[in-house]
Amino acid sequence: MSTTFEKVKSFFRNQNIYKVLRTNPILVKVNQHYRNKIETAKRESVHKYGLESLQLTKESFQEIKRDFWLDWGTLLGAIRERGFIGHDADIDVGTFFTGNEDAKKLEKSMKKRGFIKSREFWMDGKIVEETYIYNGVNLDVFYYYPGEDKEKIICYSSEEGEDRVYENRDDSTIVTRLKVERVTAPFTGLTLMELLGEQFPVPENYHQYLQNYYGSTYLVKNEKWEWNNRKDRDILPYRDNTRAVLFKI
Structure with a gap:
């Protein structure tokens, strides 16, 4: 993508006109068509290269001697489908935050295995989420922190919102x-679960864990389920302590 295009896009994003353009019916339809094409391609990549990307991710964590586990929709697929969910467009794993230096060690190990880092989300000077790409597969790494309860863990998810500001740079935005959003989950430890013939770590209390994320009916397929439509979301009051880095690849 050209630098000029990025600068123009960044400019309009930071103007009030961008909000108006986003609500234009024709542009909304065009944008949705474009997004649908992207999501379809991402889903196809998950089913073609998802297992390979997880195997390489497991090797990376083993190399840096850190635990990880299948998370979110990837965990749901492993439990409910014994594979990947048909409409899932990315791979999710969780791990404990043990410092930015360890996160950089993971990045080095992942890149050595062919991953490209596309995004990272920072809060209070700490990496809390990042995305890698492997053969078209988007793999999200969520960093978890201890909760107030010893059997609770916390991760953070970025929400774009209407007040976001974009700054274009040579290698990133x-x-x-x-x-x-702060997300709290019950967590009692890890066990192994088979996914497409391979063993991967999952929360040992995966039933309670998935109920916490997807509700008591998580074993029933629902392709229209939307994360943003959940009740009792814990959206934190805005503070100027967050930033996302979108790398140009």
Whole structure:
């Protein structure tokens, strides 16, 4: 993508006109068509290269001697489908935050295995989420922190919001003024679960864990389920302590 295009896009994003353009019916339809094509391609990549990307991710964590586990929709697929969910467009794994230096060690190990880093989300000077790409597969790494309860863990998810600001740079776009959702999950330890013939770590209390994320009916397929439609979301009050880095690849 050209630098000029990025600068123009960044400019309009930071103007009030961008909000108007986003609500234009024709542009909304065009944008949705474009997004649908992207999501279809991402789903196809998950089913073609998802297992390979997880195997390489497991090797990376083993190399840096850190635990990880299948998370979110990838965990749901492993439990409910014994594979990947048909409409899932990315791979999710969780791990404990043990410092930015360890996160950089993971990045080095992942890149050595062919991954490209596309995004990272920072809060209070710590990496809390990042995305890698492997053969078209988007793999999200969520960093978890201890909760107040010893059997609870916390991660953070960025929310774009209407007040975000974009700053274009040579190698990346910096996004600030993000909203943040705090997500708390029950966690008692790890066990192994088979996914497409391979063993991967999962939360040992995966039933309770998935109920916490997807509700008591998580074993029933629902392709229209939307994360943003959940009740009792814990959206944090805005503070100028977050930034996302979108790398140009």
